[in-house]
Amino acid sequence: MLWTRWIAGLVLVLGFALAQEGTAYVRFAHLVPDAPAVDILSGGNKVFEAQAFKDVTYYAEVPAGSLTLTVQTTGQNPAKVADVNIRVQAGKYYTVMALGTASTLKARLVEDRIAPAEGVAKVRVIHASPDAPAVDVALKEGPVLFRNLAFNQLSGYGTVPAGVYNLEVRPTGTRTVALPLEGVGFEGGKVYSVFAVGLLAGETLEVIVVEDSFASP
Incomplete structure (x- = not known):
């Protein structure tokens, strides 16, 4: 299975101490359009279940320090995909992103800044479409808000x-509209991640907007 072959042995490392006291917060984003649904386990217990393409989980509380997440296919006969080793810092929030395609899989651990700003929205953009060029995100027929993001890159907040x-995704440096985004709402005092996902070749490009906040199901 290509998914298994390419993700096996994946290690994500942040330069923190091996053991820390306290709690960190981790969520998982399945951004691989041709990969199957997966479960995420820690210590043999399911943390996230049946995560399919475009799913972004809530934040789960995990012990700070070193942590192994086991990824396995969802179903009655699950197959282990990989053990993903991460190191996280107490009191911080993270997203583990699965990126690319099943044959060119990448993974990235990013820190999320979920503290809101009063009266305004905080927004960042993540380019997660593996075959799309670098893009700008702009107001419709207006100025660029987020500039020159290539695959596997994210803006600051x-x-x-x-x-x-009404927004537009444009190939960087042009006014050509690759993807119109009508009626995107942002509430004051909230924090958002905007993921550009799908495949240009398959004409499945789209955007998912996720609130970055600590909430359990």
């Missing part, structure tokens, strides 16, 4: 006034 926006 920017602040925008609360409201509903």
